[in-house]
Amino acid sequence: MNTKLPVPERLLAVAGDLFAREGYDAVSVRQITSRAKANLGAVTYHFGSKEALFHAVIDRMGTPFADRFVAIAAERGTPLDRITRIVTMVLTERNLPAPAMILRELATDRPLPPPLMQLMQRNLAAVAGLVREGQADGSIRAGDPSLLALSVMAQPFLMRIASRIPRDIAGVDRTDMETQRRLVKHVVTTIIRSLAS
Amino acid sequence: MNTKLPVPERLLAVAGDLFAREGYDAVSVRQITSRAKANLGAVTYHFGSKEALFHAVIDRMGTPFADRFVAIAAERGTPLDRITRIVTMVLTERNLPAPAMILRELATDRPLPPPLMQLMQRNLAAVAGLVREGQADGSIRAGDPSLLALSVMAQPFLMRIASRIPRDIAGVDRTDMETQRRLVKHVVTTIIRSLAS
DNA sequence: TCCGTATTCATACATACGTATGAATACTAA
DNA sequence: TTAGTATTCATACGTATGTATGAATACGGA
Numbered sequence: 001m002n003t004k005l006p007v008p009e010r011l012l013a014v015a016g017d018l019f020a021r022e023g024y025d026a027v028s029v030r031q032i033t034s035r036a037k038a039n040l041g042a043v044t045y046h047f048g049s050k051e052a053l054f055h056a057v058i059d060r061m062g063t064p065f066a067d068r069f070v071a072i073a074a075e076r077g078t079p080l081d082r083i084t085r086i087v088t089m090v091l092t093e094r095n096l097p098a099p100a101m102i103l104r105e106l107a108t109d110r111p112l113p114p115p116l117m118q119l120m121q122r123n124l125a126a127v128a129g130l131v132r133e134g135q136a137d138g139s140i141r142a143g144d145p146s147l148l149a150l151s152v153m154a155q156p157f158l159m160r161i162a163s164r165i166p167r168d169i170a171g172v173d174r175t176d177m178e179t180q181r182r183l184v185k186h187v188v189t190t191i192i193r194s195l196a197s
Numbered sequence: 198m199n200t201k202l203p204v205p206e207r208l209l210a211v212a213g214d215l216f217a218r219e220g221y222d223a224v225s226v227r228q229i230t231s232r233a234k235a236n237l238g239a240v241t242y243h244f245g246s247k248e249a250l251f252h253a254v255i256d257r258m259g260t261p262f263a264d265r266f267v268a269i270a271a272e273r274g275t276p277l278d279r280i281t282r283i284v285t286m287v288l289t290e291r292n293l294p295a296p297a298m299i300l301r302e303l304a305t306d307r308p309l310p311p312p313l314m315q316l317m318q319r320n321l322a323a324v325a326g327l328v329r330e331g332q333a334d335g336s337i338r339a340g341d342p343s344l345l346a347l348s349v350m351a352q353p354f355l356m357r358i359a360s361r362i363p364r365d366i367a368g369v370d371r372t373d374m375e376t377q378r379r380l381v382k383h384v385v386t387t388i389i390r391s392l393a394s
Numbered sequence: 395t396c397c398g399t400a401t402t403c404a405t406a407c408a409t410a411c412g413t414a415t416g417a418a419t420a421c422t423a424a
Numbered sequence: 425t426t427a428g429t430a431t432t433c434a435t436a437c438g439t440a441t442g443t444a445t446g447a448a449t450a451c452g453g454a
Contacts, residue, residue: 007401007402021305021306022305022306022307023220023222023301023305025220025222025223026222026305026307028440028441028442029441029442029443030440030441030442038402039401039402039403039404040403040404040405040442040443041401041402041403041404041443041444041445042401042402042403043442043443044442044443044444045400045401045402046401049442049443050442050443100304100305101304103300103301103303103304103355103358104220104300104301104304104305106300106355106358106359106361106362107220107297107298107300107301107304107358108218108219108220108223108297108301109218109219110219110223112361120362141390143383143386144379144383147380147383148383148387150355150356150359151352151383151384151387153355154351154352154354154355154356155348155351155352157351157355158300158347158350158351158354158355159347159351161300161303161304162303162347164303164309165303165317182341183344186340186341186344186345186348187348189340190345190348190391191391193338193390193391194387194388194390194391204431204432225410225411225412226411226412226413227410227411227412235432236431236432236433236434237412237413237433237434237435238413238414238415238431238432238433238434239431239432239433240412240413241412241413241414242430242431242432243431246412246413247411247412247413
């Protein structure tokens with residue numbers, strides 16, 4: 001870990017990586033501080049607690065993620081175009097820990113961290129807005145925009161983590177460039193078919 | 198926990214509940230044994246280790262789950278009908294811990310437990326088979342059956358865990374009967390639209 | 395330079411963890 | 425009833441956990 005950066009920054013980066021990959025419970029404060037080349041007490045000192053650091057991490061990785069949603073939603077193009085762009089972004093962007101993080105927390109009975117809730121709220125609102133736009137101009141079929149937004153996001157989120165499923169089971173392999181292009185095309189086609197009126 | 202059942206049975210039941218709700222790392226052997234009214238050493242004695250118990254739990258909850266998939270796939274009706282039945286089952290069945298378990302493990306970088314892999318393999322194979330059937334009789338559009346199967350399952354799996362999202366964010370609320378019916382209808386409609394040729 | 399605050403550091407604390415141990419008890423077949 | 429195995433039980437071991445403590449050091453403005 002780059003020792004030039006300030007300690008809280010290093011902690012956020014390392015913790016973000018570890019939490020996203022292993023989950024909150026599987027990562028210890030000692031792992032974080034040692035990889036960040038910080039003292040054991042640094043988490044308590046700079047963030048107050050491990051949980052507070054976790055929330056800060058969600059915030060830090062979630063804000064630019066949601067910003068991308070909002071930015072794409074504000075671009076030019078038909079609503080279906082912009083939805084396609086968001087879906088493609090979620091599928092192809094490198095180092096995008098948010099989807100796995102969101103799915104893991106959703107799948108767990110623990111109370112959702114407030115920053116995670118806010119993050120999902122922003123993402124879904126952006127997509128739901130596009131759905132409403134499309135419904136208004138007749139390009140998207142009728143239906144609850146919130147539900148449709150959830151349906152839209154379900155596939156790219158799941159496909160992203162499903163790249164862990166061996167190819168012989170699911171036919172997904174994110175490492176191969178050509179396979180990835182086919183995957184994006186597949187997901188986009190599937191989503192547009194489910195949305196178009 | 199019903200003390201009439203044999204200890205390994207009780208351990209499987211309690212551990213299944215806890216692992217499904219909290220995840221492997223957040224559950225301790227002491228929690229399991231105390232709720233199962235068994236001795237602390239019971240996990241080691243009957244299963245060998247906490248991890249072995251985890252695998253046994255996946256196997257025990259996964260087998261009937263996958264059996265349902267295979268059974269429905271073998272029923273009468275058009276392929277789209279049977280896919281609809283599987284999707285409805287995943288969405289409405291009570292006490293179905295498998296989807297959350299699968300999503301959480303997929304979202305985590307740890308090696309997938311072998312029984313979980315086998316479970317997904319069976320589920321996806323059942324759906325992919327139906328897709329192939331539908332492609333053969335012309336009712337389902339062209340496309341990689343494995344990918345289409347993944348696309349089909351993405352929504353019910355995500356919607357099941359998304360019931361944790363407050364209604365004002367996502368419009369999902371599994372507790373209300375009428376809302377649930379609407380949700381099933383929505384998901385089924387969306388999936389059929391994305392599959393039909 | 396000096397002072398006061400901010401940060402780092404090593405270490406301690408209490409608790410929790412998964413597993414091992416060996417004695418005690420329960421059970422089953424002869 | 426007895427012998428032998430299966431299971432239960434309390435407890436111990438070593439290690440790991442998140443956080444607290446107080447001394448040491450670094451730093452920035454007067």
